[in-house]
Amino acid sequence: MLRDLAKAEWTQRAGLAALTAALGAENIRWVGGAVRDGLLGVAVADVDCATKLMPTEVIAACGRAGIRTVPTGIEHGTVTAILKDGPVEVTTLRRDVATDGRRATIAFAQDWSEDAARRDFTINALYAHPETLEIADYFGGTADLAEGRVRFIGDARQRIAEDHLRILRYYRFQTRFGSGLDSEAEDACADMAHTLKGLSRERIAAELLNLLALPDPHATLVRMRARGPLGVILPEACPAHLAVLERLIAAESTQGFAPDPVRRLAALLPPSPEVAETVAARLRLSKAQRARLVAAAERRAEDAADPKALAYRLTPPLAIDRLLLAGVDARALAGWQAPVFPLKGGAIVARGVTAGPEVARLLQLIERRWVAEGFPSADRVNQMLAEELGTSAFKFD
Structure with a gap:
């Protein structure tokens, strides 16, 4: 009503x-x-x-x-x-x-x-x-x-001929408001899918991301692939990738993460940085969007071993992307802020190490140990430094 x-x-x-x-x-x-x-x-x-x-x-x-x-x-x-x-x-x-x-x-x-x-x-x-x-x-x-019916005004093919973007707008509005399908609209969008090639990449990207931002666009995208439009704008999206998207949407919902269109776009692509770069360029995504898409494409099985270590290395948002795409629980990272590594180069120099490559090596080595141990206190970092130098520990700021 x-x-x-x-x-x-x-x-x-x-x-x-x-x-x-x-x-x-x-x-x-x-x-x-x-x-x-x-x-x-x-x-x-x-x-x-x-x-x-x-x-x-x-x-x-x-x-x-x-x-x-x-x-x-x-x-x-x-x-x-x-x-x-x-x-x-x-x-x-x-x-x-x-x-x-x-x-x-x-x-x-x-x-x-x-x-x-x-x-x-x-x-x-x-x-x-x-x-x-x-x-x-x-x-x-x-x-x-x-x-709950999304219907073109007048003849659907005529409306699409006037503006080809209306194909993508139809799918977005149907996902948001439609409880059933309009056969005339569905057939017209399928028959005229090829006209999407004439649109600017920016307009296509904006509509695609708007669709992906809706609560659950999976069924629509499956239909778009079966009827043709998805293959025109995102040929990389195969049934296996649509299955990844379905799992991602479920994980976002279960774990309390808001729908994210760039993360969902990553689900529709193979885990290949090269493909992510190609798609980002083709859709003319922003630098920030491109970086997220590529980072998500670099996901690998070992990411799940230590979510907070991953978040420290990549930033929490990028780590959340990877974990959700892998079907791993990412709730530990919700609101988590990476701690600041408490050791500075000056503290190492104060222990008698000459400034230069050796200081950098020790910083990197101890930081890796600190991350692996779950970000312990400054006192523990002091002990790590002492262990590496073979000396007794001392306090540092």
Whole structure:
């Protein structure tokens, strides 16, 4: 059952009331994810606004009301209103003039239904009046939302032809909201999977990681591989790797770790640093994401022998990745911070060792012993140094 939108927290935000007063209630509607999630009782962060006003009119009206605006996408009709309780993207009603599967040439419109017709799924084309919160639903989106059905607006193949990324968006939304499958959507995504090759790597990576961040995308990814889209965007993901992902998702849930898209991407790849580098480059991941993917690919059986030693060497997050991927309990590392090695080179020099390679060798040797013994106290490290030098122990800071 859908919730009363008036009970959604975001509808009570003072900034939205101020924006409504500035632009006029009949000129705007809340639209998209905020309306959809509000009806489902899901927490909402961002609110989007559709308007009959031109971008220049939005800027002028907000200016008169003392609301700062940023022309974040003014060529596409979008102006961002900076409100105390969060920014709101205000976009002029649009219709598509021409599309090529990657980008659209648009013209501004004055009809709410015309704007709705260019959106992807029925559940994303719901408009709420800013004062009454009455829902305008042109394509049966509220019924689809209540029944857990993700359905393209109009002809699925036409929608995909307009923007090929809608294939991946379909799978993400179906995973998040769908309790059943829409055969037209499934067939269209399979038949047009090859069109994903024409998309930018960044757009593909963003959608793939968003899908992997959902609570349990395993069944969707299995279906994507069987129907073709996964093979286009991530050919490395074979049934064996999908099985690793399934075990990882179970381990995350059992051990209390939040879903992590990069860790889950690593599960879909063989444990090969070379492959991880190739995939990271192909998807144009950030340096930090690439480093995590490669570190996860370097996992080996002996990692499980001493989780804290692994975490000390790699950092706890990287160690957690490896352990979870290996099916090993990583809960001992949750919130664990690596201790600081208490021995410094100066303490060794003070014992009569000449500064240089020998000091470095002793530091490394004693640090390895310290880690192997489970990070004992400074007193024990002092004893280790004495043992290596063949002298009696003494105190050091």
